Amino acid sequence: MAEVxxxxxxxxxxxxxxxxxxxxxxxxxxxxxxxxxxxxxDAAAPVLAEHGAVKVLTADAPEFADYxxxxxxxxxxxxxKAVSPxxxxxxxxxxxxxxxxRLALRIGSGIxxxxxxxxxxxxxxxATQSVFAxxxxxxxxxSNGTPVITVKPNSAAVEAAPAAGTVEPLSVTFSxxxxxxxxxxxxxxxxxxxxxxxxxxxxxxxxxxxxGAENFPIVEALADSLxxxxxxxxxxxxxGWYPHTNQVGQTGKSVSPQLYIAxxxxxxxxHRAGMQTSKTIVAINKDAEAPIxxxxxxxxxxDLFEVVPQLTEEIKTRKG
Amino acid sequence: xxxxxVVCVKYVPDATGDRHFAEDLTVDRDDVDGLLSELDEYAVExxxxxxxxxxxxxxxxxxxxxxxxxxxxxxxxxxxxDKAVHVEDDDLHGTDVVGTSLVLAKAIEKTGYDLVVCGxxxxxxxxxxxxxxxxxxxxxxxxTLLSEVSVEDGTVKGRRDGDTASELLEASLPAVVxxxxxxxxxxxxxxxxxxxAKKKPVTSWDLEDLEIDADVVGLEGAWTAVDGxxxxxxxxxxxxxKDEGEGGKQLxxxxxxxxxx
Ligand SMILES: Cc1cc2nc3c(=O)[nH]c(=O)nc-3n(C[C@H](O)[C@H](O)[C@H](O)COP(=O)(O)OP(=O)(O)OC[C@H]3O[C@@H](n4cnc5c(N)ncnc54)[C@H](O)[C@@H]3O)c2cc1C
Ligand SMILES: Nc1ncnc2c1ncn2[C@@H]1O[C@H](COP(=O)(O)O)[C@@H](O)[C@H]1O
Numbered sequence: 196m197a198e199v200x201x202x203x204x205x206x207x208x209x210x211x212x213x214x215x216x217x218x219x220x221x222x223x224x225x226x227x228x229x230x231x232x233x234x235x236x237d238a239a240a241p242v243l244a245e246h247g248a249v250k251v252l253t254a255d256a257p258e259f260a261d262y263x264x265x266x267x268x269x270x271x272x273x274x275x276k277a278v279s280p281x282x283x284x285x286x287x288x289x290x291x292x293x294x295x296x297r298l299a300l301r302i303g304s305g306i307x308x309x310x311x312x313x314x315x316x317x318x319x320x321x322a323t324q325s326v327f328a329x330x331x332x333x334x335x336x337x338s339n340g341t342p343v344i345t346v347k348p349n350s351a352a353v354e355a356a357p358a359a360g361t362v363e364p365l366s367v368t369f370s371x372x373x374x375x376x377x378x379x380x381x382x383x384x385x386x387x388x389x390x391x392x393x394x395x396x397x398x399x400x401x402x403x404x405x406x407g408a409e410n411f412p413i414v415e416a417l418a419d420s421l422x423x424x425x426x427x428x429x430x431x432x433x434x435g436w437y438p439h440t441n442q443v444g445q446t447g448k449s450v451s452p453q454l455y456i457a458x459x460x461x462x463x464x465x466h467r468a469g470m471q472t473s474k475t476i477v478a479i480n481k482d483a484e485a486p487i488x489x490x491x492x493x494x495x496x497x498d499l500f501e502v503v504p505q506l507t508e509e510i511k512t513r514k515g
Numbered sequence: 516x517x518x519x520x521v522v523c524v525k526y527v528p529d530a531t532g533d534r535h536f537a538e539d540l541t542v543d544r545d546d547v548d549g550l551l552s553e554l555d556e557y558a559v560e561x562x563x564x565x566x567x568x569x570x571x572x573x574x575x576x577x578x579x580x581x582x583x584x585x586x587x588x589x590x591x592x593x594x595x596x597d598k599a600v601h602v603e604d605d606d607l608h609g610t611d612v613v614g615t616s617l618v619l620a621k622a623i624e625k626t627g628y629d630l631v632v633c634g635x636x637x638x639x640x641x642x643x644x645x646x647x648x649x650x651x652x653x654x655x656x657x658x659t660l661l662s663e664v665s666v667e668d669g670t671v672k673g674r675r676d677g678d679t680a681s682e683l684l685e686a687s688l689p690a691v692v693x694x695x696x697x698x699x700x701x702x703x704x705x706x707x708x709x710x711x712a713k714k715k716p717v718t719s720w721d722l723e724d725l726e727i728d729a730d731v732v733g734l735e736g737a738w739t740a741v742d743g744x745x746x747x748x749x750x751x752x753x754x755x756x757k758d759e760g761e762g763g764k765q766l767x768x769x770x771x772x773x774x775x776x
Contacts, residue, residue, distance in 0.1 A: 380683040491753040493753050
């Protein structure tokens with residue numbers, strides 16, 4: 196059976212959920228071979244094996260942390276040469292997309308970014324994409340070379356499928372370009388203790404209607420009652436009320452949770468672009484004409500300062 | 516020596532309009548209003564700021580696109596860029612991102628450059644990979660997705676706010692940079708700027724000028740194929756209630772019914 200390379204996104208060996216989803220998708224096309232770069236392979240390998248990796252190729256070198264993107268492209272290319280896979284799958288993070296694109300160019304392959312689903316097809320894997328702010332769904336495939344495809348978080352269920360997960364070191368020769376862009380400092384993001392926005396099953400977002408940074412705890416309290424991640428519209432981010440990392444939309448994160456709750460958000464096209472594929476959508480807005488109501492499964496026309504605290508209380512009561 | 520900056524700008528269908536596909540499943544660029552991609556305005560802005568800091572700099576705005584893409588160049592010129600290059604050729608219709616990166620790379624080399632500035636992503640394709648592809652093709656450092664950027668003594672520095680960390684980056688010129696919408700509001704063209712733009716030079720090149728074979732670009736040359744596009748079914752109308760004191764509780768009942776609580 197053909198092998199499929201899966202690029203592992205991890206933080207010091209803690210494998211991020213989108214990679215496990217990729218392993219599910221990879222198994223539809225062939226046998227997943229995971230590529231783990233940087234520290235923590237010992238911790239990652241059993242997790243990758245548990246989710247279907249037949250092999251785990253590992254490489255660690257200071258270049259991966261000290262220079263931008265290119266060292267990882269060099270390594271993925273080395274893995275590609277070693278395996279001759281049927282496809283290469285990479286999580287659709289900003290960095291993942293850049294790595295995938297440069298690899299595709301080097302190996303003479305087409306690239307598809309931001310797939311939301313993947314199936315085997317007669318002429319290679321068929322990717323589903325959601326385009327024009329999710330107004331259209333397209334089916335596409337790579338017609339030249341080995342398909343390189345990046346996949347968005349929450350595109351497949353994580354499934355246990357134990358496989359050998361044999362760990363093999365990957366030897367990497369860095370290209371001249373590898374050390375071109377130096378990372379002179381790195382400040383890790385502080386953990387909020389809440390789920391990662393793109394991975395969360397429930398997202399509660401606040402917009403301009405929240406009225407100020409001092410009111411965001413109302414949104415956070417609702418999120419915490421549901422075990423949800425907190426999102427924000429660009430208006431709220433630009434006003435400095437909430438960090439940019441939490442922005443949902445075209446120039447922020449794109450999310451596709453089971454439940455999306457928008458509070459004080461009008462529903463501009465650029466916001467919709469990042470949340471329209473959510474399974475269930477709920478909005479609280481005092482303007483009955485707000486476009487967000489065109490999307491909702493359930494909407495409450497009302498003042499969020501009344502509705503949200505009452506909702507949070509009721510959830511707590513129901514959960515006992 | 517003068518700092519030669521090339522800014523890549525894309526002409527895109529208006530996102531607030533009705534965007535759709537043409538018969539051949541390419542993005543319909545004929546029947547819709549187009550404009551300079553808003554995300555590329557940030558690239559023009561940062562290029563202007565870098566040139567204002569430099570002793571001597573010249574900004575060329577570059578686009579690959581149909582006849583109407585000149586509108587995007589005019590807008591960038593009216594913001595303050597010095598000259599423009601328009602790559603236009605009927606054979607370019609349907610070119611994918613790999614092909615576009617080839618055409619842009621050739622045009623950038625022909626123009627001559629020390630710094631290439633791109634937007635973070637196009638608002639129609641939203642791939643966000645073209646700057647990385649350009650760096651790969653040109654064989655120069657990529658310093659991408661910057662929320663802050665500066666150039667001094669032949670070095671470009673910037674801040675990249677990623678998912679898990681915020682990084683400071685550094686590379687020597689020549690380099691390819693892309694900037695995010697966090698990099699700072701783009702200026703509006705002034706009346707004077709709009710008038711001046713009318714007199715600024717716009718050079719047109721076709722594939723032959725760039726010595727590119729027609730069969731490596733366009734729909735035929737694309738390395739990806741779109742087999743189908745379907746409009747997302749309209750969401751079935753949901754329940755909308757007006758809060759009369761019990762809105763939060765009603766919503767909680769809905770969430771419980773859907774098993775979220
Ligand atoms: C290139 C580009 C990229 C963009 N990218 C993004 C993006 O990634 N994400 C994004 O979100 N936006 C993005 N935008 C901006 C987008 O166009 C909108 O401006 C933005 O989404 C508006 O945010 P908002 O809904 O919070 O604010 P508004 O549109 O001002 O809406 C606020 C809403 O709150 C309601 N409200 C006010 N007070 C209350 C109250 N007490 N109770 C209940 N409701 C109340 C109002 O009725 C209103 O509907 C982008 C724009 C451009 C041009
Ligand atoms: N046809 C084009 N002409 C000029 N620049 C482009 C073109 N397409 C993309 N770009 C540049 O590349 C960036 C990223 O584009 P993309 O990878 O398509 O999302 C854009 O913000 C532009 O700066």
